[in-house]
Amino acid sequence: MLYNAYSQKLTGQVRSRKDPMSYLNVILVGPTSSGKTAFMRTLCERMKHNIIQGTFRESKPMVLKEPIRPTEELYSVSMHIEEHGQRTALTLVDTPGFTTGFSVDHQLRYIAKYIDHQFELTLAEETKIRRDSKALDTHIHACIYFIDTKVSGLSDVDRYVIKLLGSRVNVLPVIGKADTLTQVQRENIKSGFRKEVFDVLHAPVYGYIEVDDEDEDIEEDGDEDNSANSEKMVFREKAQSGQEEKSSGRSLEGIIHFLQECIDEDDDKDAHAMLEYLDVVPFTLISYEEDPDTGRPMLITPNSKENHTPFGDLGNDSDEEGISSSPSPILKPSKSKPVLGRRYPWAVVECGNPDHCDFEKLKMFLLGSHRDMLRVDTFERFYEKYRSAQLLNRRADQILNLKTRTPHVST
Ligand SMILES: Nc1nc2c(ncn2[C@@H]2O[C@H](COP(=O)(O)OP(=O)(O)OP(=O)(O)O)[C@@H](O)[C@H]2O)c(=O)[nH]1
Ligand SMILES: [Mg+2]
Numbered sequence: 001m002l003y004n005a006y007s008q009k010l011t012g013q014v015r016s017r018k019d020p021m022s023y024l025n026v027i028l029v030g031p032t033s034s035g036k037t038a039f040m041r042t043l044c045e046r047m048k049h050n051i052i053q054g055t056f057r058e059s060k061p062m063v064l065k066e067p068i069r070p071t072e073e074l075y076s077v078s079m080h081i082e083e084h085g086q087r088t089a090l091t092l093v094d095t096p097g098f099t100t101g102f103s104v105d106h107q108l109r110y111i112a113k114y115i116d117h118q119f120e121l122t123l124a125e126e127t128k129i130r131r132d133s134k135a136l137d138t139h140i141h142a143c144i145y146f147i148d149t150k151v152s153g154l155s156d157v158d159r160y161v162i163k164l165l166g167s168r169v170n171v172l173p174v175i176g177k178a179d180t181l182t183q184v185q186r187e188n189i190k191s192g193f194r195k196e197v198f199d200v201l202h203a204p205v206y207g208y209i210e211v212d213d214e215d216e217d218i219e220e221d222g223d224e225d226n227s228a229n230s231e232k233m234v235f236r237e238k239a240q241s242g243q244e245e246k247s248s249g250r251s252l253e254g255i256i257h258f259l260q261e262c263i264d265e266d267d268d269k270d271a272h273a274m275l276e277y278l279d280v281v282p283f284t285l286i287s288y289e290e291d292p293d294t295g296r297p298m299l300i301t302p303n304s305k306e307n308h309t310p311f312g313d314l315g316n317d318s319d320e321e322g323i324s325s326s327p328s329p330i331l332k333p334s335k336s337k338p339v340l341g342r343r344y345p346w347a348v349v350e351c352g353n354p355d356h357c358d359f360e361k362l363k364m365f366l367l368g369s370h371r372d373m374l375r376v377d378t379f380e381r382f383y384e385k386y387r388s389a390q391l392l393n394r395r396a397d398q399i400l401n402l403k404t405r406t407p408h409v410s411t
Helices: 005-016 036-046 102-126 156-165 183-201 213-221 226-231 252-266 269-280 359-369 371-405
Strands: 022-029 075-083 086-094 142-146 171-175 341-343 348-350
Touching (some): 022 036, 022 371, 036 075, 036 086, 036 142, 075 359, 102 371, 142 156, 171 183, 183 252, 252 269, 269 359, 269 371
Parallel strands (some): 022 086, 022 142, 142 171
Antiparallel strands (some): 075 086, 341 348
């Protein structure tokens, strides 16, 4: 039972390439004003010391430099990041938030089409006689989904999003504007969401793992080799098969038990990472407070009540802290240095403080422990499904064309 079979395959692919850069493309989706754009800005700001010089690009000029306003059309920013000795070509795609009613369906279908289009590019490349060896990986590897925090459990929109997008991309649920929620409210939202997603709906979010009963028997018998067993581990998208309401399947407890077995047997590092993820999801996020005139982050020192000024521009190498370039996984920001955060009359909340929210954990998962799993999962599960569906469609079209063209010979 080798959980990390996925990442082993990927590591092989990466090593055999000349370019050691891994591509990670993340899309931000959710209701309007849930904090998507602010999160993107906070992430870019937090990583600015790790961006390899000259690699920052934006599809819409100055998009991160203006004061924040509702996003009207999809845009992206990309950069090459170096963290923990790993290089990642990171692209973040921001989307307009959806409002209730008819337009949710319309907007979601647009996002789904955008994701499918990236698969189509690969399929077109694969079917060329001469392939471009420098073709980029434009697949969307993760969808950070800002859940509706106004209801307990899942809203109708949440269900629809997870159903539609969970069959084509790894959906990572998050709770935006976590500073507006008390500790108890956060815990209720988290536990309500987890229970409904994993135990009731068995919804296809990232981390939902299903293991066939049959495979469990084989594993218990111990008469199959590890790689064979690992191949039998199945991540399934219930929504796509229309089974999301079925009450059978793996509960969160069952998934955790399965992962724990992988760890006990093989000290499997991917299973460790998945266990850590399941312990946190959905992630609470807090984004920085911006200067309303410039859009730059307010300079906030945790203990100071003095007036504050904006940080320097993205890409400037200033020494503000809280945006440390240190490779250590999660830092508690220093008490005297400026941090990215939000100031209230009674306290300062810090985006990067693990006691305040899960921002640092999400960043670490995306760029570190889950990066390769997200990529392999996208290629082996979602792209493969898209590819086979397209090829089947094409074959069906060909057969249909042949039939209509074949002259009917009467006897
Ligand atoms: N208190 C608090 N406010 C936030 C946070 N993140 C964003 N905001 C504020 O919420 C408002 C909307 O934030 P955006 O990031 O533009 O939200 P969005 O989801 O991108 O909205 P659309 O582009 O319309 O879909 C802005 O005024 C932000 O300053 C947060 O973590 N805490
Ligand atoms: Mg926005």
